[in-house]
Amino acid sequence: KEVSELIAAGEVIDRPASVIKELLENAIDAGATVITVEIKNGGRTYMRVTDNGKGIAPDDLPTAFLRHATSKISQKDDLDSIMTLGFRGEALASICAVAKVDVMTKRREDSYGTHYSIEGAVEKTSEQCGCPDGTTFVVRDIFYNVPARLKFLKKDTSEANHVADLVTKLTLSHPDVSFKLIRDNKAEIITAGDGKIYSAVYSVYGREFANSMIEVDYTWQGIHVYGYTVKPLSAKPNRKFQNFFVNSRFVKSKACASAIEEAYRNNIMVGKFPACVLYIDVPPNTIDVNVHPTKIEVRFSDERLIHEAVYFAVKNCLMEKDE
Numbered sequence: 001k002e003v004s005e006l007i008a009a010g011e012v013i014d015r016p017a018s019v020i021k022e023l024l025e026n027a028i029d030a031g032a033t034v035i036t037v038e039i040k041n042g043g044r045t046y047m048r049v050t051d052n053g054k055g056i057a058p059d060d061l062p063t064a065f066l067r068h069a070t071s072k073i074s075q076k077d078d079l080d081s082i083m084t085l086g087f088r089g090e091a092l093a094s095i096c097a098v099a100k101v102d103v104m105t106k107r108r109e110d111s112y113g114t115h116y117s118i119e120g121a122v123e124k125t126s127e128q129c130g131c132p133d134g135t136t137f138v139v140r141d142i143f144y145n146v147p148a149r150l151k152f153l154k155k156d157t158s159e160a161n162h163v164a165d166l167v168t169k170l171t172l173s174h175p176d177v178s179f180k181l182i183r184d185n186k187a188e189i190i191t192a193g194d195g196k197i198y199s200a201v202y203s204v205y206g207r208e209f210a211n212s213m214i215e216v217d218y219t220w221q222g223i224h225v226y227g228y229t230v231k232p233l234s235a236k237p238n239r240k241f242q243n244f245f246v247n248s249r250f251v252k253s254k255a256c257a258s259a260i261e262e263a264y265r266n267n268i269m270v271g272k273f274p275a276c277v278l279y280i281d282v283p284p285n286t287i288d289v290n291v292h293p294t295k296i297e298v299r300f301s302d303e304r305l306i307h308e309a310v311y312f313a314v315k316n317c318l319m320e321k322d323e
């Protein structure tokens with residue numbers, strides 16, 4: 001059982017950034033509006049995520065760490081219309097199987113919080129504590145019990161960059177949440193959480209990017225495409241700056257990438273990539289998010305339709321801009 005636990009955990013958790021991803025998604029699902037992420041040594045030795053969300057009831061804490069314990073899906077039908085980010089109930093189980101985890105959590109309605117700690121999936125502490133409303137997860141020594149995985153981690157800088165990329169994506173997909181990323185005691189990303197996409201983009205990509213943006217807002221066959229696009233910038237020379245969010249979820253999508261590149265085709269030199277922060281809202285039943293454990297890839301029931309929607313949205317705004 002232990003081995004199969006570790007294998008299952010490895011599918012979801014393969015590096016510090018995947019822990020941060022799951023903790024951040026849980027914080028957002030819990031309705032947090034202020035979230036702080038702190039990492040040390042690329043997250044290898046220390047990761048902390050603090051949120052001001054709804055907290056976890058003391059009795060629910062041990063169950064939250066069990067596999068398939070999710071409070072977010074009650075019927076099988078719900079799978080067809082997933083709106084929350086998490087839904088498999090695997091993240092906490094996987095994290096506590098391969099790291100040392102401490103949780104401090106308090107619901108607004110409770111007068112005390114709870115400190116719960118679990119190591120290698122074994123409960124160590126469960127005690128009352130004083131703490132602010134919301135939840136703090138501290139995850140230490142990832143893969144301390146799986147040396148083979150530890151060996152595969154990259155240099156601390158590279159692991160930290162993965163975390164920063166991830167926080168960037170979530171910052172852009174949730175402009176209404178104020179994020180802070182602290183990397184080895186230094187604040188690296190701070191966003192206002194004022195709900196404005198523009199200010200979120202400004203905070204993470206800087207002024208040159210923000211000032212070159214063209215606004216996109218277009219609806220095609222029930223698909224709403226909005227946000228910003230930017231002609232290729234010398235300082236941002238690759239596809240890393242193409243951000244697509246489908247129903248608020250960051251996705252990698254060939255259909256979207258090729259659509260924006262085609263829309264720009266006549267305006268740019270080959271081998272240069274336009275950048276974008278584009279939000280694509282589609283009816284939930286037209287996408288399948290249940291494709292990959294880390295949920296970065298989605299399957300559209302009609303790829304061509306999505307491609308057209310993105311293409312026309314960008315093309316239209318470029319044409320209006322030219323006139």
Ligand code: ADP
Pocket residue numbers: 022026027030051053054055056064065069070071072085086087088089090091092093135
């Ligand atoms: P899932 O997100 O798929 O439900 P997880 O393993 O990520 O599964 O989390 C298990 C459960 O723990 C969640 O369903 C939720 O009830 C609770 N939980 C986890 N993190 C938080 C948090 N930051 N705030 C409130 N509840 C949380």
Ligand code: MG
Pocket residue numbers: 022025026085086087089091092
């Ligand atoms: Mg989750």
